[in-house]
Amino acid sequence: MSRSSESSGKRPKPKISKRRYESELLKLQSELVVLADWVKSEKKKIAVIFEGRDAAGKGGTINRITQYVSPRICRVVALPAPTEKEKSQWYFQRYVAHLPGAGEIVLFDRSWYNRAGVEKVMGFCSDDEYEEFLRSCPLFEEMLVQSGIVLIKYWFSVSDEMQERRFQSRASMPHKRWKLSPMDLEARNRWEEFSRAKDTMFARTDTELAPWYVVDADIKMHARLNCINHLLSHIPYKARSVEEVPLPPRPKSKGYERAPFDSQTFVPETYP
Numbered sequence: 132m133s134r135s136s137e138s139s140g141k142r143p144k145p146k147i148s149k150r151r152y153e154s155e156l157l158k159l160q161s162e163l164v165v166l167a168d169w170v171k172s173e174k175k176k177i178a179v180i181f182e183g184r185d186a187a188g189k190g191g192t193i194n195r196i197t198q199y200v201s202p203r204i205c206r207v208v209a210l211p212a213p214t215e216k217e218k219s220q221w222y223f224q225r226y227v228a229h230l231p232g233a234g235e236i237v238l239f240d241r242s243w244y245n246r247a248g249v250e251k252v253m254g255f256c257s258d259d260e261y262e263e264f265l266r267s268c269p270l271f272e273e274m275l276v277q278s279g280i281v282l283i284k285y286w287f288s289v290s291d292e293m294q295e296r297r298f299q300s301r302a303s304m305p306h307k308r309w310k311l312s313p314m315d316l317e318a319r320n321r322w323e324e325f326s327r328a329k330d331t332m333f334a335r336t337d338t339e340l341a342p343w344y345v346v347d348a349d350i351k352m353h354a355r356l357n358c359i360n361h362l363l364s365h366i367p368y369k370a371r372s373v374e375e376v377p378l379p380p381r382p383k384s385k386g387y388e389r390a391p392f393d394s395q396t397f398v399p400e401t402y403p
Contacts, residue, residue, distance in 0.1 A: 171234040182285065
């Protein structure tokens with residue numbers, strides 16, 4: 132018998148076609164470019180948190196969001212394990228340094244919620260530290276919102292069976308094996324502990340000012356489209372009137388001659 136699933140009780144859904152997915156994704160990505168332009172012009176501050184199970188598809192969604200958006204406006208924050216110095220600091224301190232300034236969108240690929248999940252389940256924090264996080268996190272997020280930051284929190288929900296399929300796929304494909312860290316493999320054995328930790332986290336941090344939005348991530352293409360569509364609908368941006376940039380005729384040559392090819396070192400043409 133399989134372990135309990137976050138997605139139990141759901142009926143199978145018809146999968147979107149690849150052609151329609153790519154068409155819809157491009158439309159949404161075009162709107163993301165408009166959103167980024169608005170954020171820059173209006174000096175808005177957007178912070179988006181992506182949390183969820185390992186192999187739930189958070190990284191793929193983040194990649195689709197950033198694909199065509201200027202990295203000067205939209206950046207990804209994926210922090211490594213804290214250093215000894217960072218462990219001695221106020222817990223939220225190292226995340227504060229990465230919060231958005233005016234005209235920025237920051238996507239947190241995992242966030243301060245590590246304490247409510249990985250650190251709690253794996254025993255990397257004490258019970259007192261865990262309880263203090265649950266008490267202070269809503270207060271911290273309230274301060275962020277009141278400071279003018281638009282804070283959006285997504286939880287990518289994936290069933291036990293789908294996570295296992297994705298783990299098996301990663302293990303069998305050399306270019307994906309780096310995604311299977313020892314922490315991922317240990318978490319695989321603690322499905323129910325993570326489920327309990329997630330339930331407690333939601334109960335204590337799903338607030339009116341900073342609610343959690345759950346993304347059904349069993350079908351990656353659906354998850355990406357639904358998440359991006361929700362992100363766009365959640366921010367009241369407006370398209371700016373942008374004038375076309377006419378390209379004048381190129382100036383005529385003034386006698387420049389390109390250096391001989393044999394005087395330069397070219398990359399070998401392995402592929403024709």
